[in-house]
Amino acid sequence: MSKDWEIEGFLTSVDNELRIDGVSAPELALEFGTPLFVFSERRIARNIDRLKGTFADGGPALKICYASKANSNLSILQAVLKAGADVEVNSGGELFKALHAGFSPDQIIFNGTSKDEREIEEAVRAGIYSIQADSFAEIELTERVALEAGIPANVSLRLVPEIRTDTLHGLQTALVTSKFGMMPDEAVSAFERWSDPEGPVRLKGIHIHLGSQNPSPDPYARALEALYREARAIFEKTGMKVSHLNIGGGFPVNYLRDRSHAGMISADQASLFGSEFDAGEALRSAWEKVREIATDEGFGELLEEIEIVTEPGRSIVADAGICLTTVRNLKSRRVERGTDEWLLTDAGFNILLSMETYKWYYHIVAASRAADPHETPYRLAGPLCDGGDVYFDIEGRDRLPDHRLLPEEMRAGDLLALLNCGAYSIAQMFPYNGRALPAVVLIEKDGNVKLARKRDEYEDLLRNEL
């Protein structure tokens, strides 16, 4: 047995075969079929641990609420819970799953722009940490529900203070023109109106979520400063101290070039989110700056007992998830500049939606020839009936490489591993073209392989159809 290469003890090539947390990828594919999502509990715990250490040397209490929209599979939620994080939900369904996974109500925060009465009632009755109100109307609805239930509701307010980041337009969420949240002055008015500490609505905190894939730390500093200024305005107007500042999620994952995988990544794959993003460092420096401002302005006491909440999703699960797919078909096609060698896999955009919508690049390793040189260019495509179901940018805008580099002489039946696939993949999958949804396995910390989702059968395609 010889080890060819290793990445952070997580991925290894042993005798030319990819192992994930020590488990053979080809054997997993054989046992569970492909496409198959493989998750690492260790990697999830590692990602949470790194963030948990943010204020280890002093600073505010940090509440990490994993954004379950990134992946709400029950086993993943339980891995997050075991790793010591709390959870963010975005619907009654996610609230149901979080409670089912074992999170206690005080570990749950509930975001969303269009909560209905039933969802709010479920959150109020459960007694969750905070309902993140998106508008005045929603606070009023929550008040009515809380009065009817005879149970006070913990509420925090989501704000859109017009902070732009360098992410894609569709991923921005702190702009006045976005569909989210309330204006900062509305939030002050809300604290004036719902100021009774014994009333049905207990206003607790304020919240900004900048968006997803924010490539630089600076907007986090601006967001935390905006939250502090809001907390100060609320205090000056009402004498109320907010108990937490929620800085949201959005820490980026490097879909184009991950330095930890540098040995296997060719230099011509330019990076969109190239820098290694240290979320802990971003939060620490934002905190230091804001604490200084608050102290200078004579409002340091506002931050003395404050809790910082954060809602990372992607950065917790993306690199913990790998998609295994089999080459089902191949062809050679002569084109103007030579010959295109095509490989057609069984993983399409119905299970990797962001590859199509945002053109995320998932690096690929040939799992059964992991140590062979990956130098031969292939056109790669999925199984769906759309011409756009390809692993390159069909529009020719160079947002993905035209070819993937893999070992020479790829054959039908070869297994490929797509890295960094753990976020917003199985959470968004759909059975388009009658394709049964894939199985999901979790490699637990002790190396045990747990089936976290069974593969759909044809009968599942008929479920709910009358």
Ligand SMILES: Cc1ncc(COP(=O)(O)O)c(C=O)c1O
């Ligand atoms: C309110 C809120 N918080 C947190 C997140 C998680 O973002 P990410 O997965 O980029 O960390 C999202 C994502 O859409 C969100 O809408």
